[in-house]
Amino acid sequence: MEGLALVLLYLAIPSLLFSAVQQILSWRKKSPSSVPKFPGPKQYPIVGRIHDLPRFSLWLKFQEWAREHGPIYQTRAVDQTFIIISDEKIAEELLVKRGHIYSGRPQIRSLIDHKTGPGYSALMDRNDNWKIQRKWCHAAMAEAYRHHFYGHVEKEMKRYLGLMLLDPARFLDYTREYCGRVMSRLAWDDATQGKTNGDSADCTLHCMSVSGPITNTVSPLWHLPAFMNPWYNFEIKRERDQRAWWRNNFGFAKERMLKGTLPNDTWAYRYFEQLQREGNKTLEQTDDKELFASCMIGFLNLVGVVTISGPLKFFLMAMGLHPEWQKKSQDEIDRVCGDRMPTMQDFADLPTVRACLKETVRWRSGVPLGVPHQAERDDEYRGVEIKKGTIVLACEWTLNRVPEKYPDGDNFRPERWLEPGWPTYQEPLTRYPNFREGHSMHTFGWGRRTCLGQNIVDDEMFVFGAATLWAFNSGPKICPRTGVPVPIDTQATNSHVILEPRPYHLSFKPRSDERAKQILENYHNVLGELKL
Template sequence: MALLTLLTVGSALLVFAVWKWISISRHNRIPAGLKKLPGPKGYPIIGSIPDVPVKNGFIKFAEWGKEYGDVYQVNLAGHNHVWIMTDELARNMMAKKGLIYAARPCVPALIEDNRTGQRKFANVVMRESEKVMFHRYPEIEAKRMLVELLEEPDRYNHAMESFVARITCRLAWGHSEGSDELKQRARELLIVVSPTGSVLNRLTFLMNLPDWLVPAKAWERRRLHTEEMFFQIMQAEVEADMREKRAPTSWMRTFLENKSKFGFTYDMEGAFAVGMHGIAGALTIAAPIQTFCLAMCFYPQYLKMLQEELDRVCGDRLPRAEDRPNLPFLRAVIRECLRWRPPVPTGIPHALAEDDEFNGYFIPKGSIIHPLEWSIARDPELFPDPEAFNPCRWVEPSYPTYKEPLTEYPTIINSTQFGYGRRLCQGQTVADEDLLIGIGSIAWLFNLQRNPDEITNSDATTPQVVSDPEKIEADTLGMNKKASISTEELSAGIESKKPTMEDEILSKYSYPGSDPTKPQSNQHLADATLDFTTLLIAKPLPFKFQLKPRDEERVKKVKAWFEEGSQRGDYRQTREYWGTNHGEGKPLGWGKV
């Protein structure tokens, strides 16, 4: 039996190698008058995979960009990946030529690709949700998140991810009970779609072998069937609620009430449209909240600035949607979190539908196109001192990123992290609302500080706090005192005098990127703020830090608000769908992640 298995795998590998060689040779045929895009040479069959580190591979792609140019290509296991290093080039190629750059890349590890592309439906439900301020779900769930952080601060990742998943569940199906299951569906799908996740994405020939021979393929089939059943269960529950006239407004209810309007051909198409948009939100929105914690621990000077603004605008309550125009620094912190540590650092990938030409270079059909967000967000002309976390770059007129009016800007809407052209993320407004309320609520209640016992890296690239941020007076922060602001008022305290407020505060700190004597390309090797997950969605790995309430009065208020919501029935317990241990050993249930 073992010999038969070995022969089967060997034969499959040989066929795969021959097929890849023929395929690569065909793609290497350059039309007359055009040149091949530059890029690393790589190795036969596997291409440059051995040269890309599993950890923070996006930094390697950025370094190759400095060597090979603003548009270059890399062969990864026979797949041609094209990397775009600047925002201008990404817009020129992917937006202006949207017809041929809008295809969705194939993911080899997916047995069935149920990632729906029903954009008309998504546009409608997102727009309707925004009109009603997302039913106040972020504000409702922020109170539960804060209580969980008070009770178990070490489980901050769980609380923040649950905050996002509960909001998304409410929007998708009207209730929050499926939040843990939605998080698990998101985790498992993330493994499948990540190049560094499933082995099937690197050794694609394994997909042609039977499940019993390839555990990863059997795992994916179970994941797929569990996902399908979960979406069916959630749709059936909304249908039952509608029959009994007690269904809250939700994306699923909108679908069920308007099936013919959106052009769905069968019921499960709508179920997948709702479910996959829910999964997409659960995958990404929590990452910037976790990045916020990381940033405040290493750049504590900005937490005082943020708290000053929140106290002035919100007073003795949590932030609300209506506060958005009066919270420019909160919006700047959020925008900087996405720039400094983008949740999708390799960019949202597209597939090229037909051959194209760029500045005399040939780009073959089927290439996977990446606007490399890590590089785009580090353009030194647009983002001076790009390695530093600096939200002031969004609210101080001397920076190239400054934009008026400050009642509207800065904003994450239509930022490069959400993609280009016809593949622009449609959940931007949901992310914007979740981050404003989530991050604002955490800063309103808590002080965040690094745990000195956990810092073992003495390298100079690890930021060292050399003064007590608590001693920075609110008056020196340069923020205006009024809740209703204008551009002139905010700028007055920040801009005019030399040295600026920013200079005075930042002179008391050192931070990643602040030392010009250290080569930028090597800083990530010892940078404690770059300990990120290895999957497509990059988020900080859990680290220990101090999360302490600012004062006892705020704690009492939060607990009272949560108790009032509990009495109204706002906070239901999560539900298990597959039995004991989430279906361990059964046909449906949670897979190992």
């Protein structure tokens, strides 16, 4: 392996030298000392600061630099300039008010053609493919939310609780599968695709992350010939398999639509119905249009897994580590719901549960770096020239720890959403906190690139949080050999663009024999309806 690494590095040297020559020529054109710049860490010739940017937990380095250099600073990795923001007002000025400039997406080296589409709408530049897909997905998501996702969240939750009762050690697997099942049911009426959906989402995230293929950080390696380029060959196969899976589900849904057996509460039905209203009764389309539509629905399906699975796993962690908030939430649930499992109908009456969920996403952000924006043309801000192609990051980890808005920001403090006097408190508590409006909506991104999934996050996380607290007591797992709790590292993650925690251990026990009986009854009641 060492020999192969040396060969690959040797082959990458010409590209690195070319980048170095470009950098030197740019210095000759303009003296750096004469150009106004944002503050930032010292930059070294050619490499900038790429040598001390960690591939894992990069947000901690950005937080360290923000403390030293202020709420907006810049750095460089070889020939790529980055502007890092840790102030909401600055982020709004650039990413919202100037969203017509800062809504591009940077090239992710190990994803193929993602900027043009049609495979990854959230990662495309603002082109026609992106506009059509975003408009369609926004309308589809809004209609599903109007019906609170047709009860599928609650039904899948009953299945989840039953599995947790029978085999609680697999709680992390079940949590991701739960998210995958909800989305696959909404997309194609096939919840059995839930595990495949979750695994596909996780693999995609790996390939688009700094912590993933080394070609995302040492980009010249991507240009090696295919016969000796394992990263390129892996991505070719991954994308081919993913698109084939999406196309297969799309095709099967089309067959059911023509037979009249596809439920009208699926996104596939919505798409085919639109075709039929336009006069296309047979649903026949060109290959390109079918690829476009299958990717649009498939990626919407995928994103709904990765943006919710991680926060739910962190929520379970937070409840296990903070028994006082677990107990407060359970008391509230028992007072409101009694012996029945909570549903979305209980939303207004369970503010403590919502506060614990909201605080989880602040405490352990699912997207701690923020999703990067790229300047689509030259601009100027505070007297500093921002060149086209500059990557702008509103670092969510640091934003969530600004002392003036989030006192004691490193600690889990749900009371900040419940008690007057905290900067984030809002009334009425029957409405706030939530994931649709109010404070900390930067969690979902900025401006024209804001995530479309606030509504499903709000519903799915609320039902999950309330139902698991209704059903189980949880806490650190006790080591059978030593008799002491197994430690949990709350910052150990996969370091993807959208995070999940590294595997950790918790103990789950039903809150009573009667509650266990209720869980099993609910589970059996949905077995006949759900595809398992």
